[in-house]
Every structure is written in structure tokens, then in C-alpha cells.
Amino acid sequence: MDMVVADNLAKVFPAPDGRDKRAVDGLSFVVGEGRIYGLLGPNGAGKTTTLRMLSGLMTPTEGRAILAGHDVAVDPELVKRSLGFLTANTGLYQRLTGRELLIYFAQLHGMDAQASGERADYLIRWLSMGDFVGLRCGAMSTGQKQRVNIARALVADPPILVMDEPTLGLDVLSNRIILEFIERERDCGKAIILSTHYLDEAESLCDKIGLLHNGRLVAEGDLQSLRRETNRQRLSDIFLEIVHAAPTTGAFAS
Amino acid sequence: MILRRRVQTIYKKELIDILRDRRTLIAMIVVPIVLYPLLMLGSVQAVSFQGDTLEREKFLVGVVSDAHWELLERLIRSDAQRLEQARQESAEDPEDGDGPVGLVDLAESPSPYPDRQALEQAVKDREVQVGVIFEHEELRNGFNTRNPVTILADREEVRSANAAGRLRRMIGRTGERIIERRLTDLDLPPEFVTPFSIAFVNLSARSSILGQILPLILILMTITGAIYPAIDLTAGERERGTLESLMVSPVPVFELIVGKFLVVTTVAIMGATLNLASVTATMWFGGFDVIVADTEGGLPIGKMVIILLCLVPFAVLMSAIMIAVCSYARTFKEAQNYVTPVIMAVLIPGGIAAMPAARLDGVMLVIPVGNMVLFAREMLLGAPVSWWQMATVLVSTSLYAAAAVSIAATVFGRESVVFADAGSLRTSFSRRLIKPSRRPTITLSLLFVAFLFPTWFFIQASLAPGPGEDAQALLAATAWLMPLMFVALPVVVLFYWRISLTETLSLRMPRRWHLVAGLLIGLSAWVPAHELNVLQSYVLGPPASLAQSAELLGETLSRMHPAKVLLIIAIIPAVCEELLFRGLLLSGLGTSSRKYTAIIVSAVVFGVFHFLLPKFAVTVALGLVLGYLCWQSRSIVPGMLAHALHNGVAAMSVLLPKWSNGLGIPADLGWSHFPPQVIVGGLALFVAGCLLARIKASPHSDQQ
Numbered sequence: 001m002d003m004v005v006a007d008n009l010a011k012v013f014p015a016p017d018g019r020d021k022r023a024v025d026g027l028s029f030v031v032g033e034g035r036i037y038g039l040l041g042p043n044g045a046g047k048t049t050t051l052r053m054l055s056g057l058m059t060p061t062e063g064r065a066i067l068a069g070h071d072v073a074v075d076p077e078l079v080k081r082s083l084g085f086l087t088a089n090t091g092l093y094q095r096l097t098g099r100e101l102l103i104y105f106a107q108l109h110g111m112d113a114q115a116s117g118e119r120a121d122y123l124i125r126w127l128s129m130g131d132f133v134g135l136r137c138g139a140m141s142t143g144q145k146q147r148v149n150i151a152r153a154l155v156a157d158p159p160i161l162v163m164d165e166p167t168l169g170l171d172v173l174s175n176r177i178i179l180e181f182i183e184r185e186r187d188c189g190k191a192i193i194l195s196t197h198y199l200d201e202a203e204s205l206c207d208k209i210g211l212l213h214n215g216r217l218v219a220e221g222d223l224q225s226l227r228r229e230t231n232r233q234r235l236s237d238i239f240l241e242i243v244h245a246a247p248t249t250g251a252f253a254s
Numbered sequence: 255m256i257l258r259r260r261v262q263t264i265y266k267k268e269l270i271d272i273l274r275d276r277r278t279l280i281a282m283i284v285v286p287i288v289l290y291p292l293l294m295l296g297s298v299q300a301v302s303f304q305g306d307t308l309e310r311e312k313f314l315v316g317v318v319s320d321a322h323w324e325l326l327e328r329l330i331r332s333d334a335q336r337l338e339q340a341r342q343e344s345a346e347d348p349e350d351g352d353g354p355v356g357l358v359d360l361a362e363s364p365s366p367y368p369d370r371q372a373l374e375q376a377v378k379d380r381e382v383q384v385g386v387i388f389e390h391e392e393l394r395n396g397f398n399t400r401n402p403v404t405i406l407a408d409r410e411e412v413r414s415a416n417a418a419g420r421l422r423r424m425i426g427r428t429g430e431r432i433i434e435r436r437l438t439d440l441d442l443p444p445e446f447v448t449p450f451s452i453a454f455v456n457l458s459a460r461s462s463i464l465g466q467i468l469p470l471i472l473i474l475m476t477i478t479g480a481i482y483p484a485i486d487l488t489a490g491e492r493e494r495g496t497l498e499s500l501m502v503s504p505v506p507v508f509e510l511i512v513g514k515f516l517v518v519t520t521v522a523i524m525g526a527t528l529n530l531a532s533v534t535a536t537m538w539f540g541g542f543d544v545i546v547a548d549t550e551g552g553l554p555i556g557k558m559v560i561i562l563l564c565l566v567p568f569a570v571l572m573s574a575i576m577i578a579v580c581s582y583a584r585t586f587k588e589a590q591n592y593v594t595p596v597i598m599a600v601l602i603p604g605g606i607a608a609m610p611a612a613r614l615d616g617v618m619l620v621i622p623v624g625n626m627v628l629f630a631r632e633m634l635l636g637a638p639v640s641w642w643q644m645a646t647v648l649v650s651t652s653l654y655a656a657a658a659v660s661i662a663a664t665v666f667g668r669e670s671v672v673f674a675d676a677g678s679l680r681t682s683f684s685r686r687l688i689k690p691s692r693r694p695t696i697t698l699s700l701l702f703v704a705f706l707f708p709t710w711f712f713i714q715a716s717l718a719p720g721p722g723e724d725a726q727a728l729l730a731a732t733a734w735l736m737p738l739m740f741v742a743l744p745v746v747v748l749f750y751w752r753i754s755l756t757e758t759l760s761l762r763m764p765r766r767w768h769l770v771a772g773l774l775i776g777l778s779a780w781v782p783a784h785e786l787n788v789l790q791s792y793v794l795g796p797p798a799s800l801a802q803s804a805e806l807l808g809e810t811l812s813r814m815h816p817a818k819v820l821l822i823i824a825i826i827p828a829v830c831e832e833l834l835f836r837g838l839l840l841s842g843l844g845t846s847s848r849k850y851t852a853i854i855v856s857a858v859v860f861g862v863f864h865f866l867l868p869k870f871a872v873t874v875a876l877g878l879v880l881g882y883l884c885w886q887s888r889s890i891v892p893g894m895l896a897h898a899l900h901n902g903v904a905a906m907s908v909l910l911p912k913w914s915n916g917l918g919i920p921a922d923l924g925w926s927h928f929p930p931q932v933i934v935g936g937l938a939l940f941v942a943g944c945l946l947a948r949i950k951a952s953p954h955s956d957q958q
Contacts, residue, residue: 014684055502058669080504091495095274096267107263108503136274152499 003160003191004031004054008063011049011215023049025215026063031191031208033159036182038206039195042243045212047195051164054193055085067160081109084153084161088146088168094138098129098148101137102155109156116155123151127181143174150181161185161192167201179205203235211242218242260505264513272483272521281482282521286529291536304412313417315363316373316382316406321391323363328393333424334358336431357424361417370404377406383417395432469627469634471533472526472561473604476572479525480518481593484576487514488666489589497672508696508846511577511663518573526565534558564630567651571626574658575600581666607631614643616715620650620708642867649862650707657704660697685750692757694748699842702747703859706739706834714865725810733822740830744838759837764889767946772892774943775879776899780907781936783872783900784928790871791925803866811905823905828898835860835877836884836893844885853881876900879944888951896943 011024024046031037039047052058054065056076065072068082093101099120106116124133129151132144140148146166153161163182167175182205186192196202202209203223211219219226219242223235232238272278317323334357364382367373373385385406394401403425407418437446491497500510579596583589603624606612614628614637625647632639665671713735717728748755755761764772811819835856843852857877861870880893887893919928927933 014686052673057498057501057672077504077506080502083502085499085502087498089495090499093267093271093496094494095271100267100270104263104267105499105503108260108505110260110504149499 001033002030003033003068004029004037004193005066006030006050006054006063007066009050009053009060009065010062011046011053011058012061023215024053027212027215027217028063029208029210029217029220031160031193033191034186034189035207036186036192036194036205038202038209039193039212040197040199040202040209040239041212044214046215047212048164049215050212051085051162051193051195055083055162056080081156082158082160084156084158085163086149086153086161086166087164088166088170090149090152092137092140092145092148092152095136097136098133098140098144098151099124101148102133102151105152106155111156119155119157120151123154127151127177143170143177146170146174147177150178154185159190161190163192164195165197166194167196167198199235199239209235211239213243258509261509261513261516264505264510265516268487268514268517269520272486272517275486278482278486278521282479282525283528286525286532290529290532294533294536308413308416311413312360312362313383313413314381315361315417315421316376316385317363317366318369318373318387319366319391322386322388323366325388325391325393326361326363326386329428330357330361330424333428336427357420361421374406377408377414380408380411380414383407383411383414384421386421397436469564469630470604470608472565472568472630473572473600473623473627475526475529476522476565476569477576477597477600479522479529480569480573480576481597483518483521484573484580485583485586485589485593487517488577488580488662489583489586492583492672493585501672507666508663511581511659511666515573515577515659515662518577519569522569522573523565526569527562530558530561530565560633561630564626564633567648567655568623568626568630571622571651571655571658572600574655574662578658578662578665581662582671584671603627614639614647617708617712619643619646620711622651622654622708626651645867645870646711646865650711653700653704653707653859653862657697657700660695660700664695664697685752688752690752690754692754693845694751694753694758694838694842696842696846698747698751698753699839702744703834703839706743707863710739710863711865719806724813725806726813729810729822733826736826736830740834744834748838758841759833760841760884760888760890762889762891764887764891765949765951767949768883768887768889768892768951769895771883771887771943771946772895773899774939774946775883776896776943777903778936778939778943779876779879779896779900780903781928781933782940783876785933786872786875787868788925788927790868794868796925819905820902824898824902827901828894831860831863832880832884832890832894832897835863836881837890840881840884849885853878853885856881879947882944883947886947886950892947 006027006029009024009027010022013021013023027046027050029037039050041047049058053060054067054072056072056079059073065079067079070078070082072079093104096104102120102123103113103116106119107113111119124130127147127150129144129147132140133148135144137145137148150166153163161182166182167178170178179201182192182194186205194202194206206223208220208222209226210217219229219238221229226235226238226242227233230238230241232241315323315326317326367376367385370387373382373387376382377385385404387404387406389402389404405418405421408414409418433447434444437444491500501507575596576593579592580589583592600623603621604627607618607621607624607627608631612618612624612628614625614632618628619625629639629644629647713731714728717731719725719728745755748758811823814822839859840852840856843855847855857874857880860877860880861874864870864873876897880897883896884890884893919932928936
């Protein structure tokens with residue numbers, strides 16, 4: 001089942017002087033259950049804007065985004081119930097403890113006090129956060145914060161995960177924890193959209209890769225098909241090949 | 255009000271979060287409990303110390319000749335002797351505070367100055383504190399002579415002003431003694447020169463300082479309490495990077511904002527309460543209660559309670575304004591920049607209202623902030639405040655607060671505010687970039703009504719007929735201003751925001767049965783309306799103001815052509831009020847709230863806009879029926895028909911009393927029930943109309 005359907009999505013950033021910018025332009029892709037879709041591209045390609053549209057933070061100017069069968073523009077609340085959103089820049093409430101934060105977000109998802117407490121305790125055990133979850137978030141290290149963030153994104157056990165640079169700035173150990181978590185969630189049948197600049201991560205994790213450039217999808221496919229089309233082995237070489245070719249040809253989009 | 259669970263969750267979390275913040279605690283607890291008492295005690299001690307020092311301090315008196323100084327010294331010594339004598343006789347110090355020795359040993363003089371000009375310069379240069387010039391070098395004591403004395407002083411310089419005051423009092427005392435002696439010589443009583451004996455009794459219960467300054471302090475306390483949490487919970491959320499995770503939670507923005515607004519209100523009230531308690535305690539234990547005590551003496555604790563009660567609606571309004579303003583900001587610093595002009599804007603009406611001449615009537619009843627300051631002041635001073643005044647102030651304040659919260663809900667989390675690359679706030683208001691929509695948001699509707707409320711109130715108040723005048727000017731102005739403000743202005747707003755006029759104003763042809771429903775309701779609503787008024791009069795007594803206004807209106811209408819009466823009383827209000835209340839307002843409310851909530855709120859606002867407390871219940875009831883009719887029929891027309899007929903029947907009953915006599919209604923009915931046959935017949939038609947209105951025109955799924 002297609003859990004995420006982006007259908008001709010476009011986002012125009014308006015300017016009063018009339019020189020509007022098309023940050024995302026006619027983007028279409030689908031992500032099924034238990035699949036990881038890698039959204040790659042250089043800075044300013046439109047990755048973050050796409051993820052924001054999918055998660056209901058931004059309204060698409062054109063096209064539709066359907067998540068778990070709900071149109072973001074029509075049923076934003078239902079979409080948000082099905083969604084876990086995680087970025088490297090997501091802040092935490094500095095004056096709440098990790099556990100308080102998890103319970104808060106669980107209750108925002110409609111869980112009662114008992115259910116939210118049980119869910120928080122489960123995630124604390126699962127992500128080995130027992131040592132620091134009683135600290136206020138302001139006193140945690142970057143890696144600890146990111147683990148709390150992961151737990152926050154999973155607090156309602158959503159079927160879709162949207163992740164924007166989740167490993168940015170993390171040390172090797174924390175990085176490993178995040179990658180393992182992504183694989184585990186994929187194995188649990190979740191549909192995952194992953195945007196990253198670390199191409200080796202994308203190479204090892206993603207079932208399908210979409211390359212964005214200037215707001216357009218210039219290439220899409222699994223690693224094998226991209227290798228065949230570009231005659232390159234490593235994803236970084238494939239990336240450079242496609243990005244350099246894109247302004248003139250745009251030929252790799254399938 | 256039962257808060258939704260998610261709002262409670264947000265409220266609880268935000269309150270814990272904000273109360274754990276050191277800056278909040280310092281602003282809310284440390285400042286009032288430690289700093290204010292210290293400042294107050296310190297400043298009072300400093301003033302007292304300065305006063306004592308001045309009284310004991312020697313001062314230099316400049317003169318233009320040795321003879322002038324000798325004369326002055328003689329006067330000082332003579333005054334001191336008399337003061338000492340008086341003290342011994344009465345065993346008390348004289349009341350003027352100059353002590354038994356007067357200015358002896360306090361006033362000294364340097365070498366005389368050559369002329370007045372040099373002496374003036376010496377006072378300006380502060381070589382001497384005061385200059386004294388006698389016209390005559392000797393004291394002249396004849397009945398036809400005077401002894402002009404010029405005192406030169408610098409009033410801006412405290413020592414100079416003090417010395418001049420003491421010298422003036424001393425010379426005044428000496429003059430009084432001379433008069434006394436002359437009267438004794440002539441064997442005349444003191445009454446000879448004082449034909450009047452004036453006794454001034456102050457009957458005001460007010461304390462001079464309390465009533466004037468406390469409402470203003472109230473403003474500052476509440477604003478201070480609201481600023482920091484408002485910034486922290488809005489702009490702070492974005493700056494810390496927590497806004498994205500909050501916005502992807504399945505919670506409507508309105509609930510988020512309501513939860514945050516309630517926290518800001520709570521903190522503002524807590525902070526202001528602590529401030530007030532601290533000030534009260536400082537005055538009590540510091541012995542400063544004299545400066546705020548009322549005429550009965552003692553600290554007015556009861557009045558402090560009144561202030562606290564006034565503080566709640568005030569805190570609600572200020573918190574709503576602060577949340578709305580701070581929601582526009584992306585950073586703490588930006589929010590602080592926005593808040594400063596708002597504080598200034600709030601202080602202006604607050605300051606005007608604090609002026610002694612300001613009164614709680616007319617347009618002041620609906621001036622945001624100003625009305626609350628005046629209300630608090632009148633309550634403090636024990637001035638009579640009617641239920642009508644209280645209701646107007648509280649309802650208008652609530653309306654402004656609701657509009658501000660709605661603005662916050664629209665702005666908070668908006669793309670252009672959250673993400674710098676999604677354009678500026680300016681782009682949100684550019685018509686080219688506004689997407690066409692079917693109905694206005696609740697914010698736009700409430701904002702328009704909140705703007706219209708004081709404006710319409712001002713127009714009505716300024717045109718209200720004075721004693722001996724008829725209501726013709728009011729009716730004429732209403733006839734052309736109502737279409738302008740209730741119809742033309744909303745149309746312009748809807749056009750600018752590219753909102754469908756047809757959808758918003760329900761400009762559709764209705765089904766036949768809805769027209770029949772409107773007809774039945776319009777023809778019969780006067781019966782339940784009158785009966786409701788009668789029932790209300792059992793509780794509140796016969797409304798004299800309503801009877802007076804009805805009488806005045808009747809007199810005016812009787813001099814007008816019936817067609818003109820129907821146009822002004824029935825058709826224009828029906829069309830205009832329906833388009834505003836059941837069009838713009840109900841549509842806007844319907845986009846974010848449930849059917850009956852939207853109908854009830856629009857009906858209450860409709861009632862409030864009639865500005866007459868005794869008519870409130872009836873207009874709200876009529877608003878409920880008309881709102882229901884419009885919602886069910888999805889057309890504005892049946893409501894307009896019912897409204898016009900209802901108003902028309904009321905006008906005709908005034909113009910053609912025989913018409914009502916024909917139904918067996920006595921001419922002098924007053925506040926009694928209608929005859930049973932009229933009640934039964936009227937209610938039957940009314941209920942039939944309401945039942946017909948129950949039929950739905952088409953599914954309202956898009957409005958639910």
C-alpha cells in the first residue's frame with residue numbers, strides 16, 4: 001500500500017514584487033509500507049520544503065499530498081496523527097525533562113495520562129534513555145537530545161516517518177543509534193522518507209532514491225537502476241553526474 | 255467553561271515550563287516581593303530624610319543693604335519669640351512646622367549686593383538661596399501704609415524654594431500679629447476682618463492617591479506580567495526550534511493559542527496579585543497607609559479586592575493583545591520591538607481614562623483599556639456603576655480579547671512567520687497572493703465586529719437624543735450609516751480578501767418553505783418577545799429606560815410618513831443586520847466552531863450591538879432564531895423577511911394602536927401578559943415557523 005503519495009506537488013514562495021520563486025516544481029513520488037525513500041539533492045534543491053509540505057507545515061501551492069490515505073490540505077489533523085517528524089534542528093523544551101516531554105506529545109496525540117506514561121516508559125527502555133530521561137532537556141548532550149527527539153517522533157507509533165537530516169552533527173555512536181532505529185522502523189513496516197546529505201547513509205538505507213535539483217525531480221529509482229543509467233558505482237558519483245547534467249537535460253527522471 | 259482536554263494539556267505543560275524559568279520567577283516573585291518594598295521604603299526614607307535635612311539646613315539670604323538685613327533679622331527674632339510664647343501657652347508645637355525658634359540661627363546673610371539685578375544673578379547662580387528686598391528700610395506701622403517685600407527665589411531649586419516658603423510664612427505670621435494688635439487697639443473683634451468663616455467638609459470616600467494612581471499601576475503590573483510569558487510562548491517557541499514539532503502535532507492552532515493565552519493570563523494575574531499584595535503589605539507594615547487611606551482611615555483592604563477582581567478581565571485583554579502581537583515575531587528581540595509601541599498605545603487610553611475629568615459614559619464605555627481603567631477607578635472611588643455600564647465594559651473587553659486571540663491563532667504558526675524563506679508577513683496581506691476562499695476566517699469576522707463595535711457605539715451615543723429632542727437625527731443617520739458600515743464595509747473587506755460574497759453572505763434564493771418559515775416567525779415573534787420582556791420584568795423590574803426610549807421613538811415615528819417608517823425601522827435594519835450578523839459573522843464563526851456555538855455567539859453579539867440591557871434577552875433570542883433560520887436555509891433571505899416583518903409589526907403597533915386593540919390587547923397593557931388567545935395564536939405561528947425552519951436546504955457538511 002502506498003502510504004505517501006506526492007502528486008505534482010509545487011510550492012511557490014511569493015514576493016510582493018511579483019518575482020515568485022518555485023521552490024518545488026511538479027514533484028511526484030510514492031512511498032510504500034516498509035520502504036525508505038531517500039530524498040537527495042544539493043542545498044536549495046527543495047528537499048526541506050517538500051518534507052514540510054508532506055507534514056502539513058506548509059501548504060502546497062499546487063498538487064496534492066496524500067499520507068495514509070488523507071489529503072494534507074483537507075484533513076491536516078488526520079495526516080498529523082499518522083506522521084512522525086524528525087529533523088536535526090528540532091528543538092526540545094529546555095525546561096521539561098525527557099519523560100515530561102514525551103508524555104506531553106503523547107497527550108497532544110490524544111492519549112490519556114496512563115497510556116501516555118506507558119508509551120513513554122516503553123520508548124525510554126527501547127532507546128536506552130533511562131540514565132538521562134529525568135534530566136531537563138537543556139542539560140542533555142546533543143546525542144541524548146536526538147534520542148529524545150526520536151522518541152518524540154515515535155510517541156504515537158505513526159505509520160509514516162518524515163526525517164530531515166536526522167544525523168546532522170551527531171558523533172559516530174549517536175549516528176549508529178539513529179541508523180539502527182531507521183532500519184528497525186522500516187522492518188516494522190513503516191514508510192520512511194529520509195532527506196540527507198550523507199550519501200553513504202542513503203546508499204545503505206534507502207530502497208528508492210529521488211534526486212531533487214532546483215525543485216524538480218531529476219532522477220528516481222533504486223541504486224541499481226541509477227548505477228545503470230549513469231555508469232557510476234558510488235552514489236556520490238551518481239549524484240554529481242546527475243546534478244551536473246540536470247540543468248541541460250533533466251533526462252534521468254523516470 | 256469546560257476546557258477541552260488538549261487545551262488543558264497545553265495549559266498544564268506551558269505553565270510548568272514558564273514557572274521553571276528563572277526570568278519569569280524573578281519578574282513575578284522577586285521583583286514584587288523584594289524590590290518593590292525596598293524601592294518604596296528607600297524612596298520614602300530618602301524623601302523624609304531630605305525633608306528633615308532641609309528643615310535644619312541653614313540658608314543664605316541675599317539683601318541689597320545692611321538695613322534690609324537688620325529689618326529681616328528683627329522680624330525673624332520677633333517671630334521666634336511669638337512662636338515660643340505660643341508654644342508655652344498651648345504646650346504644643348505650632349502647626350506650620352517652623353518650630354519654636356522660627357528661622358533664628360538658620361537664615362544668614364553675606365555682604366549686601368549693590369542692586370536688585372546683582373541679587374537676582376546671585377540667586378540664579380545659587381550664591382544665596384533667596385533674596386529679600388524691602389521697599390522701605392524701616393517697618394511702617396501706620397493704618398494707611400504697607401510694607402512691600404519682594405522675595406527672589408529659584409523654584410526649581412529645592413533649597414531656594416524651601417527658604418522662600420519659610421520666609422513667606424514668617425512674614426505672613428508677622429502680618430497677622432500686626433492685624434491682631436491693631437484690632438485690639440481699636441477694640442474690634444477678629445471677625446471684623448474675617449466676615450466669612452469657611453468650613454470645608456470633604457464627603458468623598460476616595461483616597462486622593464489611591465483612586466488616581468492605582469488603576470494606572472494596575473495597567474503596568476498586568477502588562478509587565480504578560481510580556482515575558484507571551485514572548486516566551488510564541489516567538490520563543492520559534493527561536494528555540496520547538497515550533498515545528500508542535501505544529502506537526504495533531505492539534506488545531508486555535509487550541510494551541512487558547513492554551514498559551516490562558517497561561518499568559520494566569521501568569522499576568524499571579525504577577526499582578528503578588529505585586530498588589532506586596533505594595534499593600536509594604537504600605538501596611540511600613541506605616542504608609544496614611545497616603546492611601548480613605549476618609550474613614552485605615553488601609554482599604556476591600557478596595558484592594560476590587561482591584562483584583564477588575565484585574566481579571568484586564569489581564570485577559572492584555573494577555574490576548576500580547577499573544578497576538580508576539581505571534582508575529584520570529585525572535586525574542588523582534589517580539590520586544592513589537593511590544594514597546596503596543597505598551598505606549600495601551601498607556602495612552604489608560605492615561606486619558608486616569609484623568610480626573612474622565613467619566614465612565616459615552617464612548618469611554620467601549621474604549622479598549624481606557625474603559626477598564628475607568629471602571630476600576632469608579633469601583634475604587636465607590637462611585638455608582640450601573641449594571642449596564644458594567645456589562646458594556648466587560649462585554650466589549652471580552653470582544654476585543656476574543657478578536658486578539660483570533661488574530662494570534664491566525665498568525666501563530668503561519669508559514670510566513672515560521673519559515674523565513676516562505677515570504678514576509680507583508681506577503682500575507684498582498685491581495686495578489688491571497689488565495690480565493692469561500693468563507694471568511696473566524697479571525698476576520700471577529701476582528702471586523704470588534705472594530706465596528708466601538709465605532710457604532712460612538713455613533714449611537716453621539717446621536718442619542720438629548721432632553722426635549724426627538725429621535726429624528728438618530729434615525730436619519732442610522733438609515734445611511736447602517737448600509738455603509740454593516741454592508742458596504744464588509745463587502746469591501748470580503749472583496750479585498752477574495753472571499754466569496756455569495757457563500758459568506760448566503761446570497762441564495764431560499765426554498766419556499768423557508769420563506770414561509772420566515773413569514774410565520776416574522777409575523778408572530780412580537781408575541782414571544784413581549785412575553786419574554788414581561789418575564790424579565792418579574793426579575794429585573796419594569797425597564798424604565800426601555801419604556802422611555804419606546805415612547806420617544808413612538809413620538810418621532812408618529813410624525814413620519816408610514817412608508818419612511820417601514821424603510822428606516824424595518825427594511826434597512828433587517829437587510830443590514832442580517833448581512834452582518836447572519837452573513838459575515840455567522841459564516842466566519844461557522845468555519846471554526848460547531849453549528850450551535852456559531853449561532854449562539856452570533857446571537858449574543860447581535861444582542862450586544864443593540865446597546866440596551868433590557869432589550870438584550872429579546873434580541874439574543876431573536877438572533878438565535880434568525881441564525882438558525884439562516885443556517886438551515888443556507889440563505890439570508892428568510893431571515894431578512896422575518897426580521898423586517900418583526901420590526902415592521904413593532905413599528906405599526908406604535909403607529910396604529912387600533913390594530914392591536916383589534917386583537918383584544920388593551921392600549922395600556924404595559925408590562926402585563928397578552929390575552930391568552932394572543933399568546934396561544936402567536937406562539938402557535940412562531941413554533942410552526944421554527945418547525946418549518948428545521949428542514950435543511952442541503953447538507954452542511956462543509957460548515958460542520
